[in-house]
Amino acid sequence: MLLFFTLGLLIHFVFFASIFDIYFTSPLVHGMTPQFTPLPPPARRLVLFVADGLRADTLYELDENGTSRAPFIRNIIMHEGSWGVSHTRVPTESRPGHVALIAGFYEDVSAVAKGWKENPVEFDSLFNESKYTWSWGSPDILPMFAKGASGDHVYTYSYDAKREDFGAQDATKLDTWVFDNVKDFFHHARNNQSLFSKINEEKIVFFLHLLGIDTNGHAHRPSSRDYKDNIKKVDDGVKEIVSMFNHFYGNDGKTTFIFTSDHGMTDWGSHGAGHPSETLTPLVTWGAGINYPQRVSAQQFDDSFLKEWRLENWKRLDVNQADIAPLMTSLIGVPFPLNSVGILPVDYLNNTDLFKAESMFTNAVQILEQFKVKMTQKKEVTLPFLFTPFKFQVIQDLVTSLLTYPSSHFVGYLLVFTLGIEVLVLSFFYRYMLTAGLTAFAVWPFLTRLWTRAKVTSLSWAFFSVLLAVFPLMPVVGRKPDISLVMGAGLLVLLLSLCVVTSLMKRKDSFRKEELLVHLLQVLSTVLSMYVVYSTQSSLLRKQGLPLMNQIISWATLASSLVVPLLSSPAVFQRLFSILLSLMSTYLLLSTGYEAVFPLVLSCLMFVWINIEQETLQQSGVCCKQKLTSIQFSYNTDITQFRQLYLDDIRRAFFLVFFLVTAFFGTGNIASINSFDLASVYCFLTVFSPFMMGALMMWKILIPFVLVMCAFEAVQLTTQLSSKSLFLIVLVISDIMALHFFFLVKDYGSWLDIGTSISHYVIVMSMTIFLVFLNGLAQLLTTKKLRLCGKPKSHFM
Numbered sequence: 001m002l003l004f005f006t007l008g009l010l011i012h013f014v015f016f017a018s019i020f021d022i023y024f025t026s027p028l029v030h031g032m033t034p035q036f037t038p039l040p041p042p043a044r045r046l047v048l049f050v051a052d053g054l055r056a057d058t059l060y061e062l063d064e065n066g067t068s069r070a071p072f073i074r075n076i077i078m079h080e081g082s083w084g085v086s087h088t089r090v091p092t093e094s095r096p097g098h099v100a101l102i103a104g105f106y107e108d109v110s111a112v113a114k115g116w117k118e119n120p121v122e123f124d125s126l127f128n129e130s131k132y133t134w135s136w137g138s139p140d141i142l143p144m145f146a147k148g149a150s151g152d153h154v155y156t157y158s159y160d161a162k163r164e165d166f167g168a169q170d171a172t173k174l175d176t177w178v179f180d181n182v183k184d185f186f187h188h189a190r191n192n193q194s195l196f197s198k199i200n201e202e203k204i205v206f207f208l209h210l211l212g213i214d215t216n217g218h219a220h221r222p223s224s225r226d227y228k229d230n231i232k233k234v235d236d237g238v239k240e241i242v243s244m245f246n247h248f249y250g251n252d253g254k255t256t257f258i259f260t261s262d263h264g265m266t267d268w269g270s271h272g273a274g275h276p277s278e279t280l281t282p283l284v285t286w287g288a289g290i291n292y293p294q295r296v297s298a299q300q301f302d303d304s305f306l307k308e309w310r311l312e313n314w315k316r317l318d319v320n321q322a323d324i325a326p327l328m329t330s331l332i333g334v335p336f337p338l339n340s341v342g343i344l345p346v347d348y349l350n351n352t353d354l355f356k357a358e359s360m361f362t363n364a365v366q367i368l369e370q371f372k373v374k375m376t377q378k379k380e381v382t383l384p385f386l387f388t389p390f391k392f393q394v395i396q397d398l399v400t401s402l403l404t405y406p407s408s409h410f411v412g413y414l415l416v417f418t419l420g421i422e423v424l425v426l427s428f429f430y431r432y433m434l435t436a437g438l439t440a441f442a443v444w445p446f447l448t449r450l451w452t453r454a455k456v457t458s459l460s461w462a463f464f465s466v467l468l469a470v471f472p473l474m475p476v477v478g479r480k481p482d483i484s485l486v487m488g489a490g491l492l493v494l495l496l497s498l499c500v501v502t503s504l505m506k507r508k509d510s511f512r513k514e515e516l517l518v519h520l521l522q523v524l525s526t527v528l529s530m531y532v533v534y535s536t537q538s539s540l541l542r543k544q545g546l547p548l549m550n551q552i553i554s555w556a557t558l559a560s561s562l563v564v565p566l567l568s569s570p571a572v573f574q575r576l577f578s579i580l581l582s583l584m585s586t587y588l589l590l591s592t593g594y595e596a597v598f599p600l601v602l603s604c605l606m607f608v609w610i611n612i613e614q615e616t617l618q619q620s621g622v623c624c625k626q627k628l629t630s631i632q633f634s635y636n637t638d639i640t641q642f643r644q645l646y647l648d649d650i651r652r653a654f655f656l657v658f659f660l661v662t663a664f665f666g667t668g669n670i671a672s673i674n675s676f677d678l679a680s681v682y683c684f685l686t687v688f689s690p691f692m693m694g695a696l697m698m699w700k701i702l703i704p705f706v707l708v709m710c711a712f713e714a715v716q717l718t719t720q721l722s723s724k725s726l727f728l729i730v731l732v733i734s735d736i737m738a739l740h741f742f743f744l745v746k747d748y749g750s751w752l753d754i755g756t757s758i759s760h761y762v763i764v765m766s767m768t769i770f771l772v773f774l775n776g777l778a779q780l781l782t783t784k785k786l787r788l789c790g791k792p793k794s795h796f797m
Contacts, residue, residue, distance in 0.1 A: 008731065012768055028105070028123055029373045034335035035366040037359045041333030042289030042351055044202040044254040047245060048328070050101065051234050052094060052138070053214025053271065054261035056085050056280040058222060059231060060309040069228055070235035072242075073259060073284055077314055078293055081257075081286025082348050084317035085305075086324065088263050090755075092271045092278040094214070097262025097321065098141055102126050102207075104325030104340025124338035126328050127154050130205045132198050134185070136178045137209025138164065140688070157181055164215060167545040167686035171215035171226070172233045178208050179237040186248055203332050208241070210234055217265045218678050219540070219686075222277075256287040256331045260324060268481070270677055283319060289331045291350040319345045330359045336366040413647060420654055421733065424661055425740045428760050431472040434662050438469035441655075445612065454615045461612050464605040471598055471666045481592040481679060483537050489596035490530040493584050496600075497523045500577055514787075515574060518567045522581035525560070528553050529588040536683050546686045554589050554683045558699075561586045566786040570632045572714050576607070579710050579781050583703045589683040590700040595667040599704050602663065606711030609655070614718045616648060631718060633782040649721060653729035656712050657767070663704035664763075709771075709778035727768060734767040 051059075059070055068074040077083045088097055089106045100106055103125040127133040127145045132153050135142050139158040146154040159177050189195045198204075213230045220226040238259060245255050261281035265271045271278045294315035299306060306312040319327075322342035329336050330344060344363045346356045379387055420437070427433040442465035445451050445458035501519050532550045539547055561582040568578035580603045587599055681696045716726065741761040746754050 009768065009772070012731075012765060015765055028339050029370055029377060030122070030338075031373050032338045032366070032369040034129070034338065035362045035369065036335040037330055037333065037355070037362050039355050039358055041203075041331060042254075043256040043287065043331045044252075045199075045204045045206065045249075046256045046258065046328055046332050047206045047208070047241070048101075049208050049238055049241075049257070049259040050098065050137075050210065051213050051231075051259070051261050051282075052141075052209065052211045053217045053263065053265050054231065054234075054282060055222060055264040055277055056261075056282045057277070057305065057308070058228065059282045060305070060311065062310060063228075069231045072235050072239040073282075076259075076284055076286050077311065081284060081293065082291045082317055083282075083284045083311075083314070084319060086260055086281045086283040086319055086321050088279045088281055088321045090272070090274045090279070092263035092273065094138075094141060094262050095144065098145075098209075099123070099125075100321040100342075101260065101262065101324050102145060102337075104322045104337045104342040106322060106341070124340075126325055126334065126337060127205060127207070129329065129334040129337060130154075130332070131201050131203040131334075133205040133207060134199075135207035135209065136181050136185075137207070138174075138211045140164070141209050142207075157185075162687055164211065164688040165545065165686050167219065167540050167543075167682065170543070171219065172212045172230050174215060175210045175212040175230070175234055175237060178210060179241060182206075182208060182241060183244060186244060203334050205328075205332070210237075214265070215688075218269050221269045222265050222267060254288050256289055256328075257285065258324065258328060259284040268677065269679070281321070283324065285327075285348055289350055291348060317345065317347050319348075326359075326363050330363075336363060338366070339370065341367060341370075413650075417650060417654065420658070421736055424658060424733075425737055427472075427661055427665060428741075428763075431665050434472040434665060435469040437658055438465045438472075438662070441465045441658075442469070448616075450612065450615055454612070457608060457611050457615060460608045461605075464601060464608055468601050468605055468662065468666070471594075471601070472662075474594060474667070476667070481677070482594065483533060483592070485594045486533050486588055486591045486596040487530055489584075489591070489600060490526055490533075490588050492597070492600055493526050493581065493588075494523065497526065497581060514567070515569050518564065518578060519581070522564060522578065522585070525557055525564075525585040526581065526588070529557060529585045532557075532683050533588060533591070540682060540686075546682060550683060551685070557585050557589060558684070562781070563786070565781055566784045570783065570785055572610070572631045572633060572717070573607070575633055575782055576603075576710055576714060580707065583706065587700065587703050590680050590696065592677055592679050598667050599707055602659075602666070602704055603707050603711075606659075606707060610711060610714045610718060613652065613715050617719050631714075633713065633717065649725070650729055652715065652719070652721065653726055654733060656708070656726070657730060657733050659708045660705060660767075663708055664701075666704065705774055706777060706781070709774040710782055713775075713778045713782045727771065730771060731768050734764045737764040 059073065062068055088100065096106065103123050105123070125145055127135070130153070132155070133145075134155045134157075135145070136157045137159075139161050142156040142158050146156050159174065163174060163177075165171075186199075189199055213227060213234065216224065216226040216230045242257060245257075249255060260283045263271050264276075264278045264281055266275055266277050295313055296315045297313070299312065299316060301316065301318075306316060320342065322340065323345050324342065325340050326336050326342045326344040327348055330349070342363075344359055346360060349356055349359070423433050423437045427437070442462040445454075445461055451458045497519065501516065501523070505516065532553050536546060536550050539545065539550075564582045565575065565578040568575055580599070584599060588596055678693060680700060681693050684696055685692060715721070738761060741757070741764055744757055745761055746757040
């Protein structure tokens with residue numbers, strides 16, 4: 001039995017890993033021949049401004065007074081250059097956005113292992129092809145282009161990473177630092193002959209990365225005065241830099257200026273997914289080789305932005321973000337980046353038809369070179385008779401006939417089970433399907449004899465099922481933050497604690513004082529969490545940053561959340577309640593709105609589930625009912641007490657899977673990157689740290705899972721169900737779901753479509769492996785026992 005179980009886990013792990021080998025291996029190829037336009041370029045130098053996190057609408061629209069937030073940029077649009085909207089691709093993050101702009105290719109999926117800070121595979125870029133590149137800005141962006149450059153010709157100047165503080169008083173200082181350092185650089189060049197000679201060469205690039213707008217957007221939202229004022233600061237800075245360049249080079253007309261953004265930002269201050277506010281970024285170009293403004297009488301676009309921005313009479317030239325890279329290379333006459341898939345937007349060019357034709361031809365040859373190398377590599381590692389052109393995947397309808405079973409009850413059960421599987425699959429696409437499933441759960445006791453045997457338990461089950469069913473209908477977490485809801489959740493936890501502590505004080509056994517002390521400690525932890533959430537929010541609103549004491553309390557609460565429950569009694573309800581209190585203290589610190597109530601409602605339903613499962617077991621006549629107050633979690637379980645599987649155990653396993661999926665998607669689809677709200681971790685840190693922030697948000701996601709698994713530990717104990725038997729049933733359920741998602745995996749379309757289809761498959765394929773981990777953690781939290789006053793650790797039978 002153990003051998004087959006281990007073999008099954010191994011096979012599923014191989015299938016799980018195969019997806020990453022297929023889809024998460026870098027698609028980049030090497031060995032192409034550089035291609036460049038043979039005609040003289042119009043510019044000797046190029047200046048690239050990237051305003052990180054700047055939305056197209058916020059830049060182009062007029063404010064409430066009818067004036068532009070960026071008057072210099074708007075004057076360029078109307079009198080000097082060409083403009084449009086740059087359409088980015090998901091994930092709308094800084095690293096992939098800058099790679100698309102500067103290297104001309106979209107997300108290299110293998111870079112997810114690097115937190116989107118750098119590319120794990122070497123790639124070519126505009127900077128690498130230039131004679132010299134000087135760059136100023138964030139230490140998260142600049143090094144990845146210098147690291148992959150051949151030779152020593154890409155120079156970076158970065159501020160300290162600690163400056164990227166979402167709780168800082170004034171994030172515009174990040175941009176001011178860049179502008180001031182560029183000015184100092186050119187001032188220094190006048191007195192340095194070697195440097196002066198370099199910056200007067202041709203085919204050179206100056207890159208200014210401006211992070212202030214993105215930082216203010218995360219901290220205060222794009223609708224805030226801080227975000228919009230930062231745009232004005234950037235506009236003023238760009239104006240000064242342009243004036244300085246023109247003066248330094250004697251107005252020689254050989255400088256091209258590009259102003260754009262790597263990604264936009266949602267109204268709630270996040271980015272990463274495919275909402276138009278994230279994917280629509282500004283593009284304004286002027287200077288050498290760029291077309292002048294073109295007045296038109298009418299333009300055809302699928303949106304109404306032109307009228308909203310009052311730019312309907314100035315020709316709008318939209319591009320894909322990767323198209324900007326070939327545009328910049330053609331302007332200064334360097335080879336197209338070898339890995340670029342961008343298509344040259346010739347409408348931006350102010351040059352002869354011959355130059356445009358040669359540039360387009362060079363662009364096409366450069367893209368073709370990648371295909372040739374990729375095809376050669378594929379041939380070398382594939383058997384000759386298997387190397388055939390791809391033919392379209394047609395999925396034929398599988399006609400199957402169900403075997404006729406003598407028991408009509410079993411057939412009906414099978415149909416309900418199949419319907420439940422389909423609801424689970426649909427819930428990955430439509431969260432409201434979880435609401436439908438939970439509503440069906442609420443009705444279930446009234447269709448059985450449970451209603452006649454346990455009316456209070458049945459009504460409680462229905463009430464909390466319906467209450468939990470509300471959450472999938474609410475907006476994704478982070479879009480409407482409301483600290484008052486977090487405070488309300490904390491008060492509910494305190495009220496519940498008061499009831500439990502009161503009941504403990506009425507007991508007269510030897511554990512009363514120790515348990516009372518543990519619960520009082522947890523109540524204090526909840527109160528401190530509420531205080532930290534409120535005071536941190538107030539401090540950030542006053543732009544005073546994260547208080548050190550709040551940070552210390554938050555980390556201490558997190559560290560103690562997995563230890564304090566081990567001090568409580570191993571009795572089922574006392575231990576489960578202790579786990580809830582400890583995890584809720586941490587969850588409150590990681591909450592920004594209504595999601596703070598979610599684990600509390602989920603746990604209440606789990607408590608009722610334990611009771612109702614014991615009722616169903618007695619109803620089926622499997623065993624005599626044992627009082628839950630007398631049941632304790634046991635580390636060394638007697639396997640002889642386990643019983644054989646019954647048909648009702650399939651329902652229990654299905655309930656477990658459904659509750660886990662509800663914990664996963666109940667407050668938002670975490671497969672979508674922009675559902676992560678950085679404000680969730682502000683009680684722990686505000687300085688940007690992707691892996692630390694990601695770990696904290698992942699723990700926030702795991703807390704509801706842990707609560708479900710701990711409750712199911714109690715269900716297994718009270719119903720005498722073997723965990724190995726459970727995994728076999730869950731394995732069947734997850735494999736059936738995986739079969740659905742296997743045929744829905746996409747290898748075409750946007751990265752969001754491809755990544756979502758893969759993530760769905762990976763989630764269900766890894767469910768069994770994930771359950772092993774959760775089961776181990778749940779057993780640790782429920783069965784281990786520590787004593788105060790330095791007494792040795794022991795296990796309770």
